[in-house]
Amino acid sequence: MLESAPKDYRYRPILTAAVLTHNHWTPILLSKMSAVKDENSPFSARILELTCKKDLSIMLPYLETFSNLISELKLDGSCRSSAKIIEMLTVQYFIKYNSLYIERLTNDVLERFTECCFDWMITDRAIAIQAHSMYSLYLLGTKFDWIHPELLLQIERNLPHGSTGYKNRGRKIIKAISTNKLLKLQAI
Numbered sequence: 001m002l003e004s005a006p007k008d009y010r011y012r013p014i015l016t017a018a019v020l021t022h023n024h025w026t027p028i029l030l031s032k033m034s035a036v037k038d039e040n041s042p043f044s045a046r047i048l049e050l051t052c053k054k055d056l057s058i059m060l061p062y063l064e065t066f067s068n069l070i071s072e073l074k075l076d077g078s079c080r081s082s083a084k085i086i087e088m089l090t091v092q093y094f095i096k097y098n099s100l101y102i103e104r105l106t107n108d109v110l111e112r113f114t115e116c117c118f119d120w121m122i123t124d125r126a127i128a129i130q131a132h133s134m135y136s137l138y139l140l141g142t143k144f145d146w147i148h149p150e151l152l153l154q155i156e157r158n159l160p161h162g163s164t165g166y167k168n169r170g171r172k173i174i175k176a177i178s179t180n181k182l183l184k185l186q187a188i
Helices: 009-021 023-034 041-054 056-072 076-094 099-104 107-122 127-140 147-161 164-179
Strands: none
Touching (some): 009 041, 023 056, 056 099, 076 127, 107 127, 127 164, 147 164
């Protein structure tokens, strides 16, 4: 079913429900995402993102695979969905203190998330990718001390050229870092 799935948005809920029902389809989505130049890669990434929004724990067995895959992604759609998944995972770890995620998100996985998010912040990526990456890096910086100073530099460098949304999120993160108060964004 995933092989010939149409890209029409009407099929997204059906495919998301199917992946939730058939957990063994998750590696198929990851495999499709890994075809980085394939135009279907973003569609697979989007279905994985929507599935994770319903049940993020579906990613737990595949954290190593996912964290190794993300640095290879090229298309913005795949990167955007992956950045959102990283954001959801880091929220579970750093905001909700969910023991399942604290146990499974190893330092190696978190470091790969950090590297990839910084790459997305410094390259010419869509604003949504950078915004999700920015918040994930902010949360990761509560564990790894070196991240916040680097993140501040990157935000300040991009702020004058960023969109309204980028500037809004950037200012919130700068304020949270400078006041040392944990920032919990809405609608995560």
